[in-house]
Amino acid sequence: MTSRSKRISLSEAAEIIKDGSLLTFSGFTIWRRPCALVYELIRQKRRHLHLIEVNSGPHSEFLIGAGCVDVWESCWIGHELYGKYGANLARRVRQKEIIYEDYSHAEMAFRFQAAAAGMPFMATQTSLGTDIHNPDYDMLGRAGLRNGKNPKIPRKKYHIVDDPFFGDGRQVLVPAAKVDVAVLAVQQVGDEGTVRIAGQFFTDPEVARAADITIVIAEEIVPEEYLRHESHLNKIPSFQVDYIVECPWCAHPTGMFRFYDVDGEFLRNFYTQTRSQEGFNEFAKEWIFGLNHDGYLNKLGVPRLARLKANTVLNYSTRVERGRK
Amino acid sequence: MTSRSKRISLSEAAEIIKDGSLLTFSGFTIWRRPCALVYELIRQKRRHLHLIEVNSGPHSEFLIGAGCVDVWESCWIGHELYGKYGANLARRVRQKEIIYEDYSHAEMAFRFQAAAAGMPFMATQTSLGTDIHNPDYDMLGRAGLRNGKNPKIPRKKYHIVDDPFFGDGRQVLVPAAKVDVAVLAVQQVGDEGTVRIAGQFFTDPEVARAADITIVIAEEIVPEEYLRHESHLNKIPSFQVDYIVECPWCAHPTGMFRFYDVDGEFLRNFYTQTRSQEGFNEFAKEWIFGLNHDGYLNKLGVPRLARLKANTVLNYSTRVERGRK
């Protein structure tokens, strides 16, 4: 017997994310980002989002460029080989149009792990002595957002203690990364919500459990029974997933292990074009507004997507051009 | 190209564990316990061991009955359906021949997770208000063992703090469970040390990483290359495993998912027989001393082991008798 159906459409999924939400995503830099949903959020003109991410990438550059984001809290943003840094974040930082909060990558991973385990913090010794811990650079604090009004925003950026057990010295307590909604882009989800992730799973299991609402967008919705025959291959249990969406190529232009590679040309063009707000607006006009996901795929065209398609033995594309030439 | 061979024999593996070591194991209660190695430790008359375990079971009852153990630090000991509690631990507790230290199960899991992540502690809100936190019941403290002399024994049993981030109230910091040697019993290990575990993996990945030395005893040593074709199925990376031993039926009388079931009759007899020290001595004389692992298997005999053998589709035995009759 199955649960009440969790299946919804892409636009219904975007509607679940309210203005002002604390939002996070699956994936890693330019891999397995739920871009199809991000485009839909931009079409729906979502505002005042607080992104809190283990690391960031093109999906957040889209949202930031479109003016959907008030707070960006993470450790990294860029396009890897295809764009040196996040030009839209950089522009809005320079123009003081966004609050940015920097942690280290391990700190962000531990923050999500803490939230996923229902712990208020975890202890780490990374990044001691760096400006990441500079108390003047607590940007949420400077903005007055650590007043306890939003119960998910910690009242301090860090809390330093000494190890009481082994004399191991200074420990940095990093607060749990509590989020309202997590959106994941994965290969397969069962019709009751069980998630199977192929390849590196990044921080997806933690991210799903750190959120109050978890939306999973998958290349395929498959029979739950099939996934349950090999439960050790699954990464997120049914009851942690609230909504599921079937959407092929949901991560484009980022890549999806076993399904398709990163569209480097798309990212390089985006990075180059959107270093100005005018450039971003043109990009959005061309690739986001006035299109739905099917229109977007049609615009990309079959030959381009065929080049990105992963070799099923190697799990990555052997046809995509990756070199500089 | 492969590393210098990690393969050793069962008796060589036992020799690595020195008198006085902090020792832990794979598995869960009566499943996947490295009993073959435990028997060998008893044959080699290892003494003054400090067992620190997420939970305990028959393997520790063997060691405790044989007088190998000075300290037992865990949360549970018994034989599940086949013996109400650990009669050997109970006897030695009553006779003040052993130091016992009680935590809760989640606390032990978090302690190992902390050690595995190189953190000195983790925070939890479990078991607040119970006698587990009664300061009079800090047994290592009462025994004078929290003096910092052994750097792996924490100077406090607990440290209580208030959550500085979310106002979530009282938090119990539990110290990392640092261990000298972890011994794992698993289905498969590659010749370079990669471990694949079938079924529930319990706390094996944490336990392996919490230890300074990790010994893996497997039903089969398989070509590393085979395991590396599906790296998402593997649980412990090559470089965390120091020694490997091939030993079929290494967990008997405990069970091994996909390989064999628990030998309930053996456990019930052990529990009944060893409620007195004389009974334990007779058991040890019959089943441990004067036998090696091959002799032990021969004594069990082919028909008995054939009954325990798991059905390869169901991963458990359909022939073993489990009922009360």
Add this chain to the structure above:
Amino acid sequence: MKDRTQLAQPGEYTLGDLMTVAAAREVRDNEVVFAGTGMPMIAIMLAQRTHAPRLKLIFEAGTLDGRPKELPTSVGDPRCEVGASVASGLYEAFSIAQRGYVDLGFLGGAEVDEYGNVNTTAIGDYLNPLLRLTGSGGNPDINSFAKRTVYIMVHEKRRFPKNVSYITSPGWRVKNWPTGEWVHRRELYGAAFRGGPSAVISTAGVFRFDEETGRMYLDTYHPGMSPEKIREMCEFDLDISRVSGETVPPTYEEIHLIHHVLDPDEIFLAKPRKE
């Protein structure tokens, strides 16, 4: 042929059947249930096959949303893993519980006091015990993290003492360390407060708790028992003012499921003599 939905008559079911069915009735559909070994497993699997087909079952050893075909003998049993959503480990199971996903825990105990504090660790002075038991296992963890916890216990007067020898698992009034003064559970748990023991199902009756005073009261008494008799079987002064009646016996369908589908080999439950 008997109507399977009808209630069975005394003699047609065992005390174990009665308790199992009473326990199964504590489960609501769609709940996430975290269960220990033994009778709790049968109760949950029974609920799964009757009124709560969509319950999600978590086993401490790492099985998430499992649908066992055969009765597991322990939570580490491969039989737990069958049909599961995810096979993982203890850290995952306890993290999920601490994160607040668990609606209902199902546990056992050796002693219980008036406030629902349970002992599974040692009888007598902890430092010099008459009998050392198994220890806590996940008992305090499941009970600390779940919204409701149901205990299944043997009823003897010494097992319902004024104070348990050792508080393994927290009731409604617990000790505030380091002083050890008694406080309401709510005070100590702060944000982690989600509830507490909601029922004790003993061999004599079904008990519940007043969440404000934290005191246990008798809800139903098993056939053959009376409230007064049960009050005599407690060392503390049991509140019998809120009794709702006799414990409802199992239906023929439930007896059939217990003995022919779930535990045909009598692993945990012996069959009734006349069936």
Add this chain to the structure above:
Amino acid sequence: MKDRTQLAQPGEYTLGDLMTVAAAREVRDNEVVFAGTGMPMIAIMLAQRTHAPRLKLIFEAGTLDGRPKELPTSVGDPRCEVGASVASGLYEAFSIAQRGYVDLGFLGGAEVDEYGNVNTTAIGDYLNPLLRLTGSGGNPDINSFAKRTVYIMVHEKRRFPKNVSYITSPGWRVKNWPTGEWVHRRELYGAAFRGGPSAVISTAGVFRFDEETGRMYLDTYHPGMSPEKIREMCEFDLDISRVSGETVPPTYEEIHLIHHVLDPDEIFLAKPRKE
């Protein structure tokens, strides 16, 4: 046919080749190496195919002991996973690093100071930056946890300032917050102290650190450079008293591996004009 073990002549290799080979030589066999994206990847894969076949490679995104056949374009790339011992996630990778398994980290940076503090976050005042960069990524984590860290950098005078705009990744002398006074890394890290930056390989030369004073010194200068010229290319007073000579150029074998095996498509490294 050329002897492949012979050193190449100027013009037969690029500056990128020279730096890659210098980086590869920092790896010792059997080490656990944690690598970032780009030139570090080629350097490690080169070492794996020459003098360090048994090195264990960890990628931040979760690949443990991978043996990529094709050059990954980032650490999240499926190409990382090929031949791996375990495919896991970031929490696992960073936990393993924090636990102390990592011998060597390989990283990049935009600015480095005399004590090896590296900036990858922002140029100018952090609160009012001229240029916002990518942010830390795993740079401080890998560098905090590894026994040795090697940086690969473009050499410009402004990139070797007296003080970096923002300390993203800790050098040998770091800031003791909340006061911000400078202290030796060893004092701050306590039990977690395992080492620090061991080399900077820039487009001008190879630099090392005196672990006691924490100061950078020039070890080797690339062909065409001189110690004096390089000192002019730093805003701080570079110690050139310990120079050991010219950076050893690549062998023909190494050039072949870089351009025909590891990066034939010129993903990170352009081919030399005459080859």
